Amino acid sequence: MQYSGLLMLFLVLFIVVVYTLLYVVILRDQHRELENLTRQETRIISDYLADSARDELQGLGSQELVLAGVDQFFYYVTNAEGTFVTGSETMPHMREELFELVSGWVPEKNQIREETLQVTFDERRIGGREIKDVPKSDTVRLMIDGSPIFYNGQFVGMIYIGKDISFAYQLFKWLLIVLVSLAVLFAGVAVWMSYLMSKKAMGPISTAFQRQKEFVGDASHELRTPLSVMLSSIDAMEMTDGIEEDPFAKKLLRNMKSEVKRMTGLVSDLLVLARADSGAAERTLEQLDVRAEAANVIESLTPHAESNGVSLGLEAPGDLLVLGDRARVKQLMYILLDNAVKYSPDGGLVEMKLSQSDRYWTMAVSDQGIGIHPDDQPRIFDRFFRSDKSRTRTVGGHGLGLSIAKWIAGIHGGTITVESEPDKGSTFIVQIPNEQAVST
Numbered sequence: 001m002q003y004s005g006l007l008m009l010f011l012v013l014f015i016v017v018v019y020t021l022l023y024v025v026i027l028r029d030q031h032r033e034l035e036n037l038t039r040q041e042t043r044i045i046s047d048y049l050a051d052s053a054r055d056e057l058q059g060l061g062s063q064e065l066v067l068a069g070v071d072q073f074f075y076y077v078t079n080a081e082g083t084f085v086t087g088s089e090t091m092p093h094m095r096e097e098l099f100e101l102v103s104g105w106v107p108e109k110n111q112i113r114e115e116t117l118q119v120t121f122d123e124r125r126i127g128g129r130e131i132k133d134v135p136k137s138d139t140v141r142l143m144i145d146g147s148p149i150f151y152n153g154q155f156v157g158m159i160y161i162g163k164d165i166s167f168a169y170q171l172f173k174w175l176l177i178v179l180v181s182l183a184v185l186f187a188g189v190a191v192w193m194s195y196l197m198s199k200k201a202m203g204p205i206s207t208a209f210q211r212q213k214e215f216v217g218d219a220s221h222e223l224r225t226p227l228s229v230m231l232s233s234i235d236a237m238e239m240t241d242g243i244e245e246d247p248f249a250k251k252l253l254r255n256m257k258s259e260v261k262r263m264t265g266l267v268s269d270l271l272v273l274a275r276a277d278s279g280a281a282e283r284t285l286e287q288l289d290v291r292a293e294a295a296n297v298i299e300s301l302t303p304h305a306e307s308n309g310v311s312l313g314l315e316a317p318g319d320l321l322v323l324g325d326r327a328r329v330k331q332l333m334y335i336l337l338d339n340a341v342k343y344s345p346d347g348g349l350v351e352m353k354l355s356q357s358d359r360y361w362t363m364a365v366s367d368q369g370i371g372i373h374p375d376d377q378p379r380i381f382d383r384f385f386r387s388d389k390s391r392t393r394t395v396g397g398h399g400l401g402l403s404i405a406k407w408i409a410g411i412h413g414g415t416i417t418v419e420s421e422p423d424k425g426s427t428f429i430v431q432i433p434n435e436q437a438v439s440t
């Protein structure tokens with residue numbers, strides 16, 4: 001995206017430069033041409049005055065001067081008072097408007113004017129025949145120059161010459177269209193090329209990433225078996241005669257058991273996320289009674305909550321039927337309730353509220369616990385993020401629960417957000433659309 005953007009920027013810059021250059025060069029060329037023409041015709045008139053030894057322009061016939069080129073639109077000669085003496089134009093019916101443009105104008109040194117004129121073609125004829133299908137009117141761009149005429153050092157009149165430069169503007173218009181079309185075409189090619197190139201460059205990285213994900217998945221899977229063997233061995237050891245009487249051995253076994261359990265939890269969380277990353281995790285949609293599922297999770301968590309002095313509550317409509325992956329939705333409920341219990345003080349209340357609107361069903365889990373600092377709130381869904389790392393030993397957890405919760409909400413097309421105030425409590429809100437795109 002960045003490379004394409006940069007390329008497009010250069011392209012736009014290139015167009016602006018080319019266009020401006022052409023604009024300046026072409027207009028300057030027109031300027032010069034018009035100036036030369038004016039100079040030349042001024043000289044012709046001066047010569048005429050000298051030849052006929054006259055000090056006034058009256059009587060100068062249009063035969064003395066001719067329209068010098070196809071793009072010369074008009075020329076007018078005025079006397080010292082500014083009265084029309086002679087002139088000619090390509091559109092005689094417009095003399096009044098054209099003369100109006102220059103009448104009384106005394107150009108400053110090297111001043112050239114540009115005017116836009118609406119001309120009518122009513123009288124346009126070829127060989128006395130009116131041309132059909134020509135526009136009734138058109139806009140003509142004129143470049144006008146004026147020059148004083150002197151005879152024996154005395155000002156005797158002015159000559160004004162108008163040149164039609166509409167073609168130049170027509171050219172600019174087409175040039176712009178062509179340049180912009182080319183830019184769009186090249187921009188498309190640039191984006192496409194960047195996409196192909198970045199895909200090629202990303203190849204080895206995605207392969208390495210894929211391998212790493214597979215490794216985490218495989219490693220987690222392989223770790224589960226020895227862990228469960230260890231757990232059952234510890235259970236067996238605890239039941240061995242004589243252990244009860246040895247407080248040191250008992251303590252060691254208890255510690256080992258809790259560490260193995262923690263590790264089992266971590267490994268299974270890692271496995272879930274590794275499967276999620278590799279896209280191997282499947283979502284099995286079925287009709288769920290969310291209220292019943294919530295009651296079930298709460299019931300299984302109650303002993304744990306009570307041992308921490310926390311009470312659990314559920315508020316939900318009579319029945320709340322939705323489409324979802326039963327195991328995942330339960331896991332999501334479990335993560336949020338478990339966190340709420342973990343971070344609640346003794347005597348705290350944890351509540352789960354379920355509700356449904358036309359488009360969404362919502363689950364809000366609130367507690368009166370330690371809350372989350374505003375700076376940490378955007379990060380708590382990141383993997384391995386924990387607000388207070390020193391609590392790991394006391395409350396357990398590895399900072400993966402909320403990442404899994406977010407993933408579960410995501411695979412259901414939903415969102416998870418948090419509202420929290422330190423020392424007041426937190427509310428986690430999960431919002432999931434009622435309609436589920438049925439795919440895995």
Ligand code: ADP
Binds near residue numbers: 372380399
């Ligand atoms: P953990 O296993 O550490 O609980 P989570 O991913 O579930 O990992 O949560 C990440 C962090 O978010 C926690 O370490 C904790 O700091 C914060 N957190 C999550 N839930 C709550 C809550 N209900 N109250 C206060 N802090 C919370």
